[in-house]
Amino acid sequence: MNRNLVVRHIGRADPAVVAALGEAGTATVHEAIGRVGYVGPHLRPIQHDVRIAGSAVTVLSHPGDNIMIHAAVECCHEGDVLVVVNTAPSTHGMFGELLATSLQTRGVRGLVIDAGVRDTSELRQMGFPVWSQYVSCQGTVKSTAGSVNVPVVLGGLVVNPGDVVCADDDGVVVVPRADAEWALAQSQARITKEAATRERLLAGELGVDFYGLRQKLIELGVEYVDEL
């Protein structure tokens, strides 16, 4: 059965944990939780050097129709990230500066959308970060029902309302709400470990040695020769 719902209230992870996951960065979080959670390379930031995390408020839309994004605004709280998914591919500029203004007044951290956005220069100027599949000034209608705060599939991943959405220059990673604290602990452990690795690499040590890859390469049948 396919009901169209707007779900007003969702659970969210601890804001301090969410913020700390944002600072950890997507590559770290993705690795720390077992190399999962990445939504795919088609979602790209419209800005450089911005790193955020927030609680997902999800929107399921008909392509080229942004009525459900309007419906979602009042469901957003401080610290949220709006996640918009379409029922079929869409290149439309479904979101722009006015919707961002509205979300920014509510403390929303940013937007992730599998379609297009517009007013990208203004969005960068106002400091509202966006990860989208397209940039397009093409406008939308407001005609077809969809849902707010239902589970959606974004890229190769299920996003549940309230999941933690991390986004930076490398893309978008989603952490299930229940795993947020564990993910943060894992991420921080990884950051500590990588700092130590960095020191060794800067000192000239080789990863192939201290990761123990020499033996593995030989087991895999790789041969070392001096010249071709």
Place this chain on the structure above:
Amino acid sequence: MNRNLVVRHIGRADPAVVAALGEAGTATVHEAIGRVGYVGPHLRPIQHDVRIAGSAVTVLSHPGDNIMIHAAVECCHEGDVLVVVNTAPSTHGMFGELLATSLQTRGVRGLVIDAGVRDTSELRQMGFPVWSQYVSCQGTVKSTAGSVNVPVVLGGLVVNPGDVVCADDDGVVVVPRADAEWALAQSQARITKEAATRERLLAGELGVDFYGLRQKLIELGVEYVDEL
């Protein structure tokens, strides 16, 4: 019949109107004229935060051949935008810094091309803006006839010589020459209206209320629930 023509003289819209359309921006103009005129998300700027408009001088080329771009230079005047379309897909870098130098001395505002461009770092430094489908250093031949200042199809749109080409971070929008003044009036009305909307949104009003979408959502069968 398929004659290859270079048309020397074309009509152009009022330069003041063209300039004002450029300042309005593509999203505004596109919406103001009835959500048409957008050429599609495959044409992207090589620079950020530049907004132009100009009168279209059109070029129809064979893929990987830029002889007709050279032929078009002398047809360009102060305030024009060169629009280059290929008879089949091309990734070649059909345009670079020398052609831009030549156009810039004639007062041309920028380039829109459905193929590639090169010398992109230099083009940004000299302030000659470009919207293209690809960036590529691959060079071209000068062997096959084409046309200058004939109607062309760019993305999903017919561009006639003298049409107004608006371009910014959100893409490229084309306004038929005869509609330029009307389009400007519509755009300015929209800008005024959006300024008022922005104030209301900043004050915390909800678009779903003042756009009258609550009733529509109910008519569309959307149900509000407190929790999933």
Place this chain on the structure above:
Amino acid sequence: MNRNLVVRHIGRADPAVVAALGEAGTATVHEAIGRVGYVGPHLRPIQHDVRIAGSAVTVLSHPGDNIMIHAAVECCHEGDVLVVVNTAPSTHGMFGELLATSLQTRGVRGLVIDAGVRDTSELRQMGFPVWSQYVSCQGTVKSTAGSVNVPVVLGGLVVNPGDVVCADDDGVVVVPRADAEWALAQSQARITKEAATRERLLAGELGVDFYGLRQKLIELGVEYVDEL
């Protein structure tokens, strides 16, 4: 037979020649050597306005597996560019800041890879330039054999270890090692010639005249008309 090899020693071109090819830029080098050597528009820089050249250290990897990149680090010297090619398409973030740290301590100039990279913000900050097909935080395994310093096909081009890899905003161009000096001489001749051309264009001369294209256009059957 398909042996997996790590070749420790490769020949390289004269470092001064390599550096000078880097300064010439890809468009110039590509044109100067007869409009060849370009690997294609799918390889894009993650940074702006950086221009490098170096000697290719090549890596052939299984998709989503970066063990051979680790194996390649110790084969890299001052002035090299790491060139990573996969045996099938891969979107993985196969390379990040730790590998870049290791390469940077060895004087490597940059990375060219037909898959994804991650830590792109950090890579820009540390000044390690990258040309890749994707940006992705998705991590890799270290499970499958490949090769280092064997000939590889990158885009539409064979890259041999020690070939000169030039890269800038317009993409990546490869010059066979044996042609490096000749390519530099050709490039410098082209730069001189283009400077003269630039002066003439700035003075208002038309390329269609001094390139001798008017006659060619007529031979090709192009007709000049005053109006459509």
Place this chain on the structure above:
Amino acid sequence: MNRNLVVRHIGRADPAVVAALGEAGTATVHEAIGRVGYVGPHLRPIQHDVRIAGSAVTVLSHPGDNIMIHAAVECCHEGDVLVVVNTAPSTHGMFGELLATSLQTRGVRGLVIDAGVRDTSELRQMGFPVWSQYVSCQGTVKSTAGSVNVPVVLGGLVVNPGDVVCADDDGVVVVPRADAEWALAQSQARITKEAATRERLLAGELGVDFYGLRQKLIELGVEYVDEL
């Protein structure tokens, strides 16, 4: 201004001419009229070895919405081809067996659509040919206005209502209505000429000789050598 229109009556070319253009085939017609009229390789047939032509009844639709296709049915006559274009990319299955049944009772020759179709097995069984960009069972809504029998852009081409649409295994070619008779004469001349060429080739003559290409190759600087 962007009015949504259904235009009831359109002009059509002589049915005998249209039918004969269909028999000539797209490659022949495209070449005969000066190598124009081809809409591009993204529109593919769902069946093999079917060759048609008809008068275009055009539909302009919102993505994922087929209300205007329903509106177009009564505008179709014996010998027409329905041409459906979307205002933005759509992968939806916007057309299926029931609409085909309705069109077939009216004598419509086939469908050309820049989105998806479904019931493809049934469409082949009932002998209703289709050229589409996608095959998809995904259904559509009936919510947004569009137009019937206005000029549309299909691929890189303007299609006016009443233009002659030719389609076969090689794709779709559009002939302006006013050019139909001329196009047929040109096509028939080409068929005659190609039959003669075929005889000579079968007899072992070489195209490089009787097309006069040997001299051209030498002028282009091509060198003949015995071995590499």
Place this chain on the structure above:
Amino acid sequence: MNRNLVVRHIGRADPAVVAALGEAGTATVHEAIGRVGYVGPHLRPIQHDVRIAGSAVTVLSHPGDNIMIHAAVECCHEGDVLVVVNTAPSTHGMFGELLATSLQTRGVRGLVIDAGVRDTSELRQMGFPVWSQYVSCQGTVKSTAGSVNVPVVLGGLVVNPGDVVCADDDGVVVVPRADAEWALAQSQARITKEAATRERLLAGELGVDFYGLRQKLIELGVEYVDEL
């Protein structure tokens, strides 16, 4: 945490219901259950005119590695469909005639895979149907862990082990196991209704009339005119 599991036993829907859903066809089932369940147009059949349904046995694989498909064989029963999803895009030919032979002896109905397959001619000859994203003879390694019978995301859809997978010329539709009987009832109702509609259309009635679209078109602002 990201454990790699092989789950031996899964629940399945009633075989008679599954078979009947297969006969209904994807377009019918997709519409009947509320226009959901379609995995997207990138998954295409390698054969024509075959219509199946089965219970999903799911496989999650590393790109270019088919060890988990081998692990899945013994989990398959009479009436299953194998659903293979990769953790990142893969074009490899991950499946061929020998794996199909093994599955066919166990009564498996077919394969759905988001990568490539090979031996396609043999697969058609032996009557083992496949829906894949690519056809490719490129072979795989057997090196990296994955899972069998865990929930996977295929296209824009979650597939749980035991869900009903319907596939035909129009693509692949997934019905949650718990909804199978309801989906069949809905589908059969739709088939009955469409048969009646077909009769009316064959009799010359217009859908725009009996679907009640005339009034809607007018409300949407569509204008009827006699000529353009």
Place this chain on the structure above:
Amino acid sequence: MNRNLVVRHIGRADPAVVAALGEAGTATVHEAIGRVGYVGPHLRPIQHDVRIAGSAVTVLSHPGDNIMIHAAVECCHEGDVLVVVNTAPSTHGMFGELLATSLQTRGVRGLVIDAGVRDTSELRQMGFPVWSQYVSCQGTVKSTAGSVNVPVVLGGLVVNPGDVVCADDDGVVVVPRADAEWALAQSQARITKEAATRERLLAGELGVDFYGLRQKLIELGVEYVDEL
């Protein structure tokens, strides 16, 4: 330097060996020679169930220009396969029934081309097999120099004149001329081995057992559980 050459004479492998490699099929040959030689999934056959092999006569062309294909005809002998590669992407229909007629009279086995072909229905009827990236009726010019029988890069692979090109429903595989006999021996060994494997699979044995994968799965950390 970039000379344009037509090389008249090339070495070829033993015709009996070439023919036998064709019968082995691409998947078998690709696996037998160490999982190399595949050109990629973008080259697809226009026909079903045809399996060929031949000696490569190579053509390097400018996009949208088929003069070099005409030049290549007289370089083709009984048992050859024409391999056409473009210097940049091209969707043109660069080859059709007349060129096929000419090649067929010379005993050429088929065509592999990284652009488009046309007259596809006729090509199937006359039994001239083609593997191409596109089908397109768009015609070409005859204006720009290229080469015949020089090494080319097709997909991710170098093809030298005289290499053995195998092609069937699964794509195109290239075997270096010098490896042809070895490749055939390897392929025949593989065919024998697969026949034995097929018998065991038909008897109900499991690949996971006789390929020895159970132990490997455990070493990789895969866990078996009865239910999720």
